[in-house]
Amino acid sequence: MEQTRRHEGVILTTPLVAFLLLFLGFPALVNLYYSVSNVGFETLRAPVLSGLGNYLAVFGDAGFWRANWFSLRFGIFTALAECGIGLFLAIFLAPLLAKRSWLMAPLMLPLMVAPAMVGLMYRLVLHEFAGPIPYYLYEWFRWTPAFLDVNSAFWTLAVVETLQWTPFAFLLFYMAYQAVPDDVRQAAALDGANGWQALWTIELPLMMPTIVIAFFVRFIDGFRVFDNVYTLTGSGPGGSTTSLSIYIYEAFFKQGAIGKAVAASVVLFVASFALLWGLNWVANRRRRA
Amino acid sequence: MIIKALRWFVLVVAVLAMNFPVIATFVTSIKSARELSINPGLWIDQPTFDNYARALEVTDRLNIFGYLFNSLVAATIGTTLAILLSFPAAFAIARGDFGRRLLLPVVVNLRAVPLIIFAIPLYMMFQWMGLLDTQLGLGLILTIVNIPLALVILVNAISDTPIELDEAAKMDGAGTWQIMLGIIRPVVRPALVTTFIFGFITAWNEFLFGLMLTTNKAVPMTVGASFFFSASGGGIQWGMASAVMIVGALPPMLIGLLMYRQIFGSMTAGAVKG
Numbered sequence: 124m125e126q127t128r129r130h131e132g133v134i135l136t137t138p139l140v141a142f143l144l145l146f147l148g149f150p151a152l153v154n155l156y157y158s159v160s161n162v163g164f165e166t167l168r169a170p171v172l173s174g175l176g177n178y179l180a181v182f183g184d185a186g187f188w189r190a191n192w193f194s195l196r197f198g199i200f201t202a203l204a205e206c207g208i209g210l211f212l213a214i215f216l217a218p219l220l221a222k223r224s225w226l227m228a229p230l231m232l233p234l235m236v237a238p239a240m241v242g243l244m245y246r247l248v249l250h251e252f253a254g255p256i257p258y259y260l261y262e263w264f265r266w267t268p269a270f271l272d273v274n275s276a277f278w279t280l281a282v283v284e285t286l287q288w289t290p291f292a293f294l295l296f297y298m299a300y301q302a303v304p305d306d307v308r309q310a311a312a313l314d315g316a317n318g319w320q321a322l323w324t325i326e327l328p329l330m331m332p333t334i335v336i337a338f339f340v341r342f343i344d345g346f347r348v349f350d351n352v353y354t355l356t357g358s359g360p361g362g363s364t365t366s367l368s369i370y371i372y373e374a375f376f377k378q379g380a381i382g383k384a385v386a387a388s389v390v391l392f393v394a395s396f397a398l399l400w401g402l403n404w405v406a407n408r409r410r411r412a
Numbered sequence: 413m414i415i416k417a418l419r420w421f422v423l424v425v426a427v428l429a430m431n432f433p434v435i436a437t438f439v440t441s442i443k444s445a446r447e448l449s450i451n452p453g454l455w456i457d458q459p460t461f462d463n464y465a466r467a468l469e470v471t472d473r474l475n476i477f478g479y480l481f482n483s484l485v486a487a488t489i490g491t492t493l494a495i496l497l498s499f500p501a502a503f504a505i506a507r508g509d510f511g512r513r514l515l516l517p518v519v520v521n522l523r524a525v526p527l528i529i530f531a532i533p534l535y536m537m538f539q540w541m542g543l544l545d546t547q548l549g550l551g552l553i554l555t556i557v558n559i560p561l562a563l564v565i566l567v568n569a570i571s572d573t574p575i576e577l578d579e580a581a582k583m584d585g586a587g588t589w590q591i592m593l594g595i596i597r598p599v600v601r602p603a604l605v606t607t608f609i610f611g612f613i614t615a616w617n618e619f620l621f622g623l624m625l626t627t628n629k630a631v632p633m634t635v636g637a638s639f640f641f642s643a644s645g646g647g648i649q650w651g652m653a654s655a656v657m658i659v660g661a662l663p664p665m666l667i668g669l670l671m672y673r674q675i676f677g678s679m680t681a682g683a684v685k686g
Contacts, residue, residue, distance in 0.1 A: 128508050128510070131508060142497055146534070146555075147556065150534050154530070212426055219416075219420065224673075227672055228668075228669050229431065230430070233434075235617075235665045237618075240637060241433055243641065244434065246648075247653070247654060250650075253648075255436050289430065290430060347528065350620065371532075372528065372531075385532055389529070391526060395526060399521045
């Protein structure tokens with residue numbers, strides 16, 4: 124009996140496992156092999172093992188560290204902003220939304236638009252002659268910043284990302300807020316807690332697991348950002364908006380530095396694996412505690 | 413009363429700010445050529461659909477119907493295949509307790525792995541297999557993108573189905589296949605629909621692999637839209653480019669507006685229960 128069940132489990136999961144091994148497992152091995160090889164577009168199928176040269180080249184490249192720094196700042200800042208604004212909206216708008224759930228539709232609409240498309244749209248919105256934002260700023264204040272120059276491009280992109288993905292954090296928090304049991308709220312009210320006290324001592328602590336998850340999901344998505352940055356600024360003036368994903372893309376497609384691109388991929392793979400492993404470890408410990 | 417007005421105010425500001433790029437692009441797309449050059453604001457004197465007519469024109473270099481069709485085919489492959497692969501596995505995980513310790517966590521965490529790290533070997537693999545610049549090739553990648561959430565949603569849905577259904581069917585002599593396809597599949601149909609909707613939107617909006625793996629025949633809408641920005645030798649034709657962006661963004665937005673209830677649940681499923 125137990126054996127047939129195992130047997131069936133193998134059969135039922137084999138297609139999925141085979142697919143993942145072919146399209147992710149095999150590429151991962153190729154990554155590892157190429158990252159320690161001497162390879163160019165001419166020698167694509169005959170790479171020569173060359174030790175850790177590619178890794179040394181990546182770690183010695185100031186551009187790699189700059190891309191890491193951009194992705195790290197971008198991920199942390201956007202995750203904080205999205206979670207902060209999302210949390211505020213979820214709690215402040217909850218009384219309106221409870222009775223009119225159709226209001227959720229316009230609030231989650233930004234999530235339906237391709238980030239690449241949003242990046243293109245902001246090229247119009249922020250354009251110095253055709254864009255409405257510089258136009259109105261100039262009409263009202265006789266001044267408009269250069270949104271996409273070296274100094275402001277980071278912040279412009281961070282705001283673009285935040286405006287599109289705040290709804291994601293908002294949705295999670297709204298669900299978590301609704302899930303706070305009513306009797307807990309009533310008990311707090313009976314004990315004489317006012318709205319603020321209930322929020323700080325009851326509701327937010329109950330929502331904390333969701334807040335932590337939302338932060339990390341958004342941090343990871345912000346760290347690996349590609350689409351909207353690529354379509355809005357490319358790699359930006361003087362490479363100032365090169366995220367790690369764009370670094371890898373450009374090393375491969377623009378410079379043809381396959382070894383370097385692959386080595387950077389492996390570094391990113393190890394880093395994301397370490398982060399996920401750490402997160403799961405913490406989550407499992409909490410569950411057991 | 414004041415606080416209620418304040419809530420409404422915050423709601424309207426949030427909706428307008430977050431949807432501003434779509435609103436501004438739509439307004440620009442219905443401006444006449446004359447107005448485009450003198451009025452960058454959000455007010456229009458004479459709305460017109462000329463830009464749409466021009467955007468839908470097929471030329472040697474630009475073919476919006478081609479991009480829409482490529483997105484449709486690739487996203488359909490990417491969503492259908494993800495469900496076909498995930499459903500039996502989800503059944504094994506939820507009912508057989510098989511793969512719960514390794515397969516499920518590995519696949520769930522894939523959602524958080526930056527897929528660009530696989531892009532270069534995939535590019536070379538596709539070149540070798542002749543899948544570069546094909547709808548099938550892009551569809552296979554979109555399958556990978558969709559698998560994590562599909563598996564989570566389906567495992568949750570099957571776990572929520574009472575096991576008594578299986579047991580009753582087993583009494584009647586049904587085998588595993590009959591239980592999976594005859595009993596469970598109809599019961600979790602809403603979850604299958606949700607997975608399809610959400611997967612389709614995700615696949616339609618994918619950009620990175622469309623950019624890397626297609627050049628001409630299989631270019632999806634997200635990539636094709638950027639071609640209109642570098643089209644004419646002179647400056648960008650904002651009216652036409654805006655019309656293209658609205659057309660390209662419309663399918664997922666319409667699906668999203670019609671089905672927001674289903675998507676609402678599934679978008680949060682991966683994060684809350686995973």
